[in-house]
Amino acid sequence: MTDLLNAVTASRRVIGIGELAVSGSRSETIATHAVGSCITVCVFDPVAAVAGMLHFLLPESTINPERADRFPAVFADTGIPLLFQTAYHHGLVKQRAIVKLIGGAEMPQTTGGWFNTGRRNLLAARNLLWRNGVLIAAEDVGGTDARTVHMSVADGRLRVFSGRTQKEL
Amino acid sequence: MRILIVDDSSMMRAMIKRVVKLTNVPVEEILEAGDGAQALTLLQSHDVHLLLTDINMPVMDGADLLRAVAKDDRWRTLTRVIITTDGSTARREQAAELAVRCYLQKPFSPEVLRDVLTDAAHAARL
Amino acid sequence: MSSPTPPMPLDFEPADHLIVTAVGTVAERSFFAFVDPYYDEADLDDDREWVVATVRFEDGPLSGSLACTVRSDLALLLFDAFSGRDPAGPLPPRHLLDDLIGEFSNMVCGTWLTRCGGCRTFKLNSPVVAHVTRPPEDERHRHWMALNHRPLAIDWDLVHGEAQQPDSAPW
Numbered sequence: 001m002t003d004l005l006n007a008v009t010a011s012r013r014v015i016g017i018g019e020l021a022v023s024g025s026r027s028e029t030i031a032t033h034a035v036g037s038c039i040t041v042c043v044f045d046p047v048a049a050v051a052g053m054l055h056f057l058l059p060e061s062t063i064n065p066e067r068a069d070r071f072p073a074v075f076a077d078t079g080i081p082l083l084f085q086t087a088y089h090h091g092l093v094k095q096r097a098i099v100k101l102i103g104g105a106e107m108p109q110t111t112g113g114w115f116n117t118g119r120r121n122l123l124a125a126r127n128l129l130w131r132n133g134v135l136i137a138a139e140d141v142g143g144t145d146a147r148t149v150h151m152s153v154a155d156g157r158l159r160v161f162s163g164r165t166q167k168e169l
Numbered sequence: 170m171r172i173l174i175v176d177d178s179s180m181m182r183a184m185i186k187r188v189v190k191l192t193n194v195p196v197e198e199i200l201e202a203g204d205g206a207q208a209l210t211l212l213q214s215h216d217v218h219l220l221l222t223d224i225n226m227p228v229m230d231g232a233d234l235l236r237a238v239a240k241d242d243r244w245r246t247l248t249r250v251i252i253t254t255d256g257s258t259a260r261r262e263q264a265a266e267l268a269v270r271c272y273l274q275k276p277f278s279p280e281v282l283r284d285v286l287t288d289a290a291h292a293a294r295l
Numbered sequence: 296m297s298s299p300t301p302p303m304p305l306d307f308e309p310a311d312h313l314i315v316t317a318v319g320t321v322a323e324r325s326f327f328a329f330v331d332p333y334y335d336e337a338d339l340d341d342d343r344e345w346v347v348a349t350v351r352f353e354d355g356p357l358s359g360s361l362a363c364t365v366r367s368d369l370a371l372l373l374f375d376a377f378s379g380r381d382p383a384g385p386l387p388p389r390h391l392l393d394d395l396i397g398e399f400s401n402m403v404c405g406t407w408l409t410r411c412g413g414c415r416t417f418k419l420n421s422p423v424v425a426h427v428t429r430p431p432e433d434e435r436h437r438h439w440m441a442l443n444h445r446p447l448a449i450d451w452d453l454v455h456g457e458a459q460q461p462d463s464a465p466w
Contacts, residue, residue, distance in 0.1 A: 116329065119323075119329065120329050123323060123327040123328065123329055124327070126278070126327050127327035127376055130279055130327070130376075130379050131375070131376075131379045131380075131381065132379075133187075133191055133379065134191075135188075135191050135192070135279055135280055135283050136280050177421060178394055178395075178397065178398040178401070179391065179394055180374075180377065180378065180391060180394045180395040180398055181398055183378060184377060184378065187378075187379060225401075225405075225418060225419045225420075225421075227421055253405070254401060254402050254404070254405020254406060254409070254419065255405055255408075255409065255416060255417060255419075256405075256406075256409040257409055257412060257415055257416045257417070259415065259416045260416050274409075275325070275401075275402050275405065275406075276320060276321045276324040276325035276326075276402050276406065277324060277325065278324050278325070
């Protein structure tokens, strides 16, 4: 009976590429899939029990300002500030925020080239966070495989799946 | 804990200070010096617990500073960290002989410096 | 009298290839910037100022120099990345910008020499920074590259001297 109640009360919110979510609901998990060259930025405040996740695709919004206006979470330089601002509204305090990065894999483009998008995205995320006075607690980045990320809102723990491997971050 | 940062680049000193403030270590005061001679003057007049020093500096370089610190019993418990561009094996071996706790090679990310500071701060408090 | 020690055999990649990897390492770790190996020189002619930071190294088995020449927009971008300055804020004073480009050059030079020289030590002089209207003509080896899509030139020369005596410590 307890297991059934847990299954009913626990919920999973899934975000896609160019989306973000913030939650203060302890029974919730935030998840995202297909994190290839993209970066997933996860923030957690253990005191306020607020968790947030952003899945961005590209580093700079200057390449398409109109798209950034409509979909700010697509880009690092508009998505990361929006993630934090949204999390602040839920009670997250920056000085307590635990920030982790996942993704930034190098994926061969369909034309057969390598544009290093994963590395550029990772550098953009690190740059933004440093500029805003945030140090990164942990990372699972690089490689050539896409990842799936599950984040528990209750305790901020991350499970990262890649191929057949799973790790906690 | 009182920290002394020694580097002839004021921008490098500012970056290190910023990381110190963002790192969860209890800091009473952060002192700065642009060369080894200034650093020695500060060490003589302040009770410093953690010394972070560059090597290549004018007037008195970090090697001479560390030799002076090693010779003086007042600074026997001073925790010492080198922050330098010189990553040669010869320098690293010499650093080990001067009781340097950590050898941090430039360039480094803020997070790497944070980890070094956390470890060094723990050592300084012991 | 003891006979002179012959130069140590050098087992390292060509110095010019190591220049590019040194810039890449410094750029990514401390400046969150990405290096692309080529820059279109046709885009170099405009009115913007350039900053040249030269580091000499003369004391030890390796001697020579390395200079980083960056356009003013890249200089400011590097400053912002390293310091965390808000790009919308007031511009930094010139002496701090010079300090930062000097430190960039210092790090590139040190990273490069560590890889070139293997176990050999080196002593870097303080960087000398100048502002110019266009990248100077240079007799040394030159590499153009792009750093976050902005031009950067590295000029260098390197002389390998005699091997260090085994018992002569650098300290």
